[in-house]
Amino acid sequence: MNPLRIAIAGASGRMGRMLIEAVLNDSEVVLAAAFDRAGAPFVGRDAGELVGSACGVMVTDDVRAAIAAADCVIDFTRPEGTLVHLGIARELGKAMVIGTTGFSAAEKETIVAAAKEIPVVFAPNMAVGVNAVFKLLQVAARILDEGYDVEVIEAHHRFKVDAPSGTALRMGEVVARELGRNLDECAIYGREGVTGERKPETIGFSTIRGGDVVGDHTVLFAGIGERIEITHKSGSRMPYALGSVRAARFLAGRKSGLFDMQDVLGLR
Missing domain, CATH: 3.40.50.720 (NAD(P)-binding Rossmann-like Domain)
Incomplete structure (x- = not known):
């Protein structure tokens, strides 16, 4: 062959x-x-x-x-x-x-x-590891479907031209789908000023750009008295x-x- x-x-x-x-x-x-x-x-x-x-x-x-x-x-x-x-x-x-x-x-x-x-x-x-994380997020979202706020934090090098990263958006999509939400309707891209209390149905995104960071992604499930973080970091x-x-x-x-x-x- x-x-x-x-x-x-x-x-x-x-x-x-x-x-x-x-x-x-x-x-x-x-x-x-x-x-x-x-x-x-x-x-x-x-x-x-x-x-x-x-x-x-x-x-x-x-x-x-x-x-x-x-x-x-x-x-x-x-x-x-x-x-x-x-x-x-x-x-x-x-x-x-x-x-x-x-x-x-x-x-x-x-x-x-x-x-x-x-x-x-x-x-x-x-990356194979990132796609393993997507699968882990499906499981986590099913378990943490009540009483947990979801935030997606990503960091990339100074040269990246789009934000949030495609990977961060896919992470948000995976979680939103498992929670029965539409990401287009519940995503919050950054916060500034007097925003009021966080609405429980939202999924927040935070973007960092600087230096030569290849790509770091964390999905945070924040509950009362505990936090669960699923993270992937790329070294190259x-x-x-x-x-x-x-x-x-x-x-x-x-x-x-x-x-x-x-x-x-x-x-x-």
């Missing part, structure tokens, strides 16, 4: 480099292409140089050719770029793993529509990359469908 051919979007970026390293170190997949926007610093150079060892695959700005060379595209870029890449993958019949966050509701619908024709894993966080971006490659392998042989990491890990 031939190894799965993977193309990496945004190859010059922090996440792109991690993805290249993860693919090059996985015996079940091969790096078929690495691409970036025109004018990106590594276009025209060996993708392996980004992780310290030449591999013979050049970083290109020819997006169509890069996607055509692969079986699956892994994308952690920006919503506008990801949707362009998705359109090409859909046209060419290629699978796609999307770790990009910050999509609008309408943009998410574009992903849903594409998944009717190609297989897509779309998840706010690809490699867990996201490893999970993404695992997701790409999951899509191999599938014709279409929209999946997330809970599907990939068999946690449904």
Whole structure:
């Protein structure tokens, strides 16, 4: 059986480099292409140089050719770029793993529509540990469904452009669903001034941005006389990359469908 051919979007970026390293170190997949926007610093150079060892695959700005060379595209870029890449993958019949966050509701619908024709894993966080936390939150919310206030606290590096993080929002969604609430109606994003007493049905979000924090997430269940905290801290971006490659392998042989990491890990 031939190894799965993977193309990496945004190859010059922090996440792109991690993805290249993860693919090059996985015996079940091969790096078929690495691409970036025109004018990106590594276009025209060996993708392996980004992780310290030449591999013979050049970083290109020819997006169509890069996607055509692969079986699956892994994308952690920006919503506008990801949707362009998705359109090409859909046209060419290629699978796609999307770790990009910050999509609008309408943009998410574009992903849903594409998944009717190609297989897509779309998840706010690809790390296996984070997805274990999602499962733990389901259990905690069922148990702590009365008398506990829920707060989601997240911290990321200064360069992150969206807030709250996609992972924090998914954590809120998981808890809200288990509690029979609609997150759009009960979420509180930050507080200031005289806010009055906390309404028990709300789910609060607090966002921290600074330095080089890779990603910290905590869901706090605060009751009278006790607090339960479920926390995940990322020491590097490699867990996201490893999970993404695992997701790409999951899509191999599938014709279409929209999946997330809970599907990939068999946690449904």
